[in-house]
Amino acid sequence: MNPRPLSFRLAPVLVLLFLLGPSVRAQTPRVTPLELTGAKPARESLPTLRFLKGNADFLRTRFELFTPSGRVQGSSARPVDPRFLSYRGLLADIAAAKDSVAASAEARERQAIFASVADLAVLERELDQMERVLAAQQTRLGSLHADFAGRQRTELAVLLTGGALSGRVDSVVVTLEDGTGAVTGLDDTRRRSLKVGGMVEAFRGLVEPREQVIEVRFIGEGWSQVASGFVRIAPTRDRLTFVKLDLSQAAPARGMASVSAGTWRSDAPSPARTTADADQARP
């Protein structure tokens, strides 16, 4: 028989639960409900660049005095990003250095024995050359990382879940404020998957880190006649924001208001940046 009271015996378990609690809570995203409205919400728009708009002709004359006319007029061909040209140059330099290293290696193989101290000096020079090649590769990878992997990514992912109570959703149209967006088709397999708890990604892409309204529309039997729904979101800079549209209580007769929406944010930096940072130390 254990002489200790029950509370003493449970104490380690309680301490463990107390310690685990925050980590469990941290992994669970906090979903904030969103309102899906039938009318596009009005957005505050404050006047901006008033001096420029009022004095555009004057300001234009200032910089056009020295700007080459070709830049102002533009051309049909797209200008090549100078970074791409520099990558090619870097790669060519590295290839040339590699050739030199290979030639040196062949010469070295032909020599059976290092006969003198002078040969050791040659070997040292070759090693230095190899180090320079490695340094050049690191510079090139650094340039690539700075230009691509290090680029900020404020992303939005719109997810669909649940099967509609009535009607049949064949596709989902998500449109951003600038008119861009995505159309995602739903076949029988996807619809069945949604009904049993699956999710479909209706949109994933870069967005501006500001408050904005996205438009959602369903196309399909019963749903094509239903007007678009609008959701106000505020993606956080350098983070992935999720918007979930739950169709489990949705019916065309009740319109887009029957679709429940929620949002949460991934607090980890965007996947591209995490991967790049991990690779930076080990190129």
Next chain:
Amino acid sequence: MEAHLNRPLDRPRNRWLPASLVLALSLIGATARAEVPGSPARAGLALAAAAATAWAPDAELVYLENDEPLDASGRSPRWGYLFRSATLGRARVWSVRDGRIVTAEDLVLRFDAPPLPAGWLDSDAVLAAAEKAAAQAARREGRGRLLTMLLMRGAESGSDRDATTWTFIYGASGSAAFHVVVDAATGQVKRTWRS
């Protein structure tokens, strides 16, 4: 028991205390919301640049100006940042207030300004030089108050046409605007004129 029930009526001042606190807190909150402290021009640049990169990967900052009145230290509650994309052939502006983009819109008029280099002095750092030049002018003919600060490349003529400059525009009702152009890299006054 009866005495306990009557206690709030015995001390009527306590009954109003929570309501007064709520009222005071909401008034303080409203004041805090209304008065956004000013910030130098660079404060909102990173956010605007993040939005610009999402809009077009090759977007470059070409122009900025204060969107709300400036204070005496060259700070404004809101700044407007104009970016241009060569591949899209379009320009778009983001207006940032208190760490938040409050306006984002395409620039309808044609403004193919050259991109600004990275190393420009901030609005509060260059103001002192402009104020000194403006003060000298004020002694002669009056200058008015500082209305606008704008940063662009190519506003200067002569041999420094490629220089990035801050232009300070002072004005008062009924008088011509007074302009001070300051080199954004060195903080030196390049010239002044009245229009």
